[in-house]
Amino acid sequence: MTESASGRGGSAKEPGDRGRTSISDGVVEKIAGLAAREVVGVHAMGSGTALSRTFGAVRDRVPGGQKASVSRGVKAEVGEVQTALDLEIVVDYGVSIRDVARAVRENVISAVERMTGLEVVEVNIAVSDVKLPDEPDEEPEPRLQ
DSSP states (O other): OOOOTTSOOSOOSOGGGSSOOOOOHHHHHHHHHHHHHTSTTEEEESOOOHHHHHHHHHHHHSTTSOOOOTTTTEEEEEOSSEEEEEEEEEEETTSOHHHHHHHHHHHHHHHHHHHHOOEEEEEEEEEEEEEOTTSOOOOOOOOOO
16 A cells, blocks of 8 residues: 555545545536537527427516526436436527537537536437527527627
8 A cells, every 4th residue: 555645544545536526417417508509500409399489488587487497408317427418409490400419419528528527428419390590589598609
């Protein structure tokens, strides 16, 4: 056994490695939701119908009501060292869905792994709707700058 840097015997672990850190599903869902929204071509997250997005936008504005959830449309399963994610997105008309999905996966995996240290084993993406140019815009979710 090697001695610690302080010269005392006992645990060879560094102080920062003593103990356990757990990360909740909700934390990973928020990180993934924000990362997905950064991708150009993602119009919204979650339910695909314009009507349900409109109700969600109204609900988010009601004083005392629920605030807009950055984790809407994201479901995470977090284990000890790995996580898997399911995302539901609405894309803008005219974009390549394949390219948007690839960019979302790359951005989500990068953000989650960098911030949590968890290995992302899969990111499943369900495209539930396409935002058409002539559809009324019920104020898209804000894109991070």
